[in-house]
Amino acid sequence: MKISQRAQNIQESPIRKLSALANAAKKRGTTVYHLNIGQPDIDTPPAFMERIINYKEKVLSYGPSDGLEALKVAMIHYFAYFKITLEVKNIVIATGGSEAIAFAFNAVADPGDEVIVSEPFYTNYSGYASQCGLTIVPVTAKAENGFHLPAIAEFEKKLTPRTRAVLICSPNNPTGTVYTPEELKAIGEFAREHDLFLIADEVYKEFTYDGKVHFSVLQLAGLEDRVIVVDSISKRYSACGARIGAVISRNEEVMKGITKFAQARLCPPTLEQVGAIGAYELPHDYFKEVMAEYQKRRDILYDILTSRREIVLQKPEGAFYIMAKLPIEDGETFARWLLNEFNDRNETVMIAPGEGFYSTPGKGKDEVRLAYVIEAAKLERAARLLLIALDKFCG
């Protein structure tokens, strides 16, 4: 039986595909430090579970397709803190940021259409592009420029009659770059000039360091009609398993289309939405401590890696990832070797090969993405393990 082309073509998640090797290493008794996946070890705020435990409905019934109104209201208050004014109709609750990406893609583009993305980019954009029949058109950001947005002229070179949108991510996964208001205004102007949608993945909104402040595309004046934000509680409240995200847009046609897509899958998970309300009602102070913790971790990882001149990297401004160029030929070979062959005192480290974050063939092969989501002492050991492994691998 022949399966579909798209099922054959869709890329295996470069973040997840090495899982079998990691499991095998663990079965051999080896401790594996996970720098490969953005799974924070920060406790989910107890307010989340408390809300769920207090849920007293006897029937766990379908909710509204566009999400529980109480959750939207809690989000509106949250965004008001950033001086971003939203209405209930501007939000559709999605089953994770993942579904929010799919909704945004499906709303703006038809099969064969193109979306321009600055690479390296979050690898799951490719997965959804395959499923939705879109083509991702990459514009390569340079490590030397701190992976900031390439010049607008580079974006212009990629325009075709099928271009429907530009997709950006700030704070960026996998680079940690936080785009400045100026570069966001420029890319917004580019979208306006060429009649494109501007899709922005802002799920790392709270995670900015050294006093940097995140600027949202929702704050861009005159672009209300073009802007679509992909949002999620996964990182915000360390609740990745909840699968609660949202699409936010002031374009009514977009929201009408997305609501119909949302109806097709009936509703997002009810209990996890209830939990999210509890999290959103936390005072904003909650983030201060979390942000300080991540900044500390960033510094640990950055300092250890920069002790080696042959490792090339930029200090991340936000999110919790570092994209590092290593003195190796192929990140995937190295990642497999780390799990299959290497260990130091029966410990090893798991990393995400860089190639999967690029769509230009051949790019990123000597890069890896490291997530600094584990506690300081473990992170330090993991980073040192990486150096020991590199010495041995490059031996």
Next chain:
Amino acid sequence: MKISQRAQNIQESPIRKLSALANAAKKRGTTVYHLNIGQPDIDTPPAFMERIINYKEKVLSYGPSDGLEALKVAMIHYFAYFKITLEVKNIVIATGGSEAIAFAFNAVADPGDEVIVSEPFYTNYSGYASQCGLTIVPVTAKAENGFHLPAIAEFEKKLTPRTRAVLICSPNNPTGTVYTPEELKAIGEFAREHDLFLIADEVYKEFTYDGKVHFSVLQLAGLEDRVIVVDSISKRYSACGARIGAVISRNEEVMKGITKFAQARLCPPTLEQVGAIGAYELPHDYFKEVMAEYQKRRDILYDILTSRREIVLQKPEGAFYIMAKLPIEDGETFARWLLNEFNDRNETVMIAPGEGFYSTPGKGKDEVRLAYVIEAAKLERAARLLLIALDKFCG
């Protein structure tokens, strides 16, 4: 800004699109009996919430993309009761039966491909077909034959080089028909002969009446490679809001493709999977009482409706829906009138217009789908309200 064609084209859910009118009626103080949606009022088994309350992990983290192994194991035990042998690798946990449909479509068909479906059919198949770029090719089942599968010759007439699969649903939504082993063998043979996948939506598996037993396509010998089952706990354990479903297939290529799609959306909701384990571990006796309750409700609705000769319907053999032909011209006009204008002692009833369950234009306009998911006394009142309303509407 022009949104995508698919966002414009996707049909609004005929089951959900009248919600705004129902809400308006409720705001006016009118009681609305919901016969429009398959939302059972049966309590979710307490075992579901108990498991979640006892979940002690401090971080609600990503689970495996293909679902928690403990849930798959619980499902394997459940299926063993029906003498269906499954392995962990035959199951991918989906975010609701809805996602399971999307996974199955994406795994077997590319944009432009066709899937033959017996109509009337569950309306969300159309929604996912739009999103996946597939064409649903209907074969019309007849009320006179109890909506059983049309003759194989009818299916053969619909074959084209783009046909990739046949999709069936048994026990059927919206007709309540339970296909016999013989007709399932015949449709399986048709799939084999024309090298098609056989996708079966079996989410109403437990709900069969008058001693009828559900026969699963997983029991068809020699078709292991072609059969894909769409499954869900929504109706099984009255947990529609949990969004926990599954795709089941013994075709390894299919499961590999679906696992990649599953990776793209990271994982299904963790807590609701934990709850599902608790439900699946209930003894099979749990269903006896539930089934008896639904059979009682079916009889109430059927008896009241058949008291009018001008209403044409078949006695449902399973699930919890009746597809009824009313002496009206347009089900949607009638459904709107029920919510906007009609009331009897300040009560009215909400129904699902039949047209949305057909893809052949014009078909089903004089039909409506009624779900018997509310308790006996309310159901009786709702059915009588419908008769009062019909008298008034037909004047």
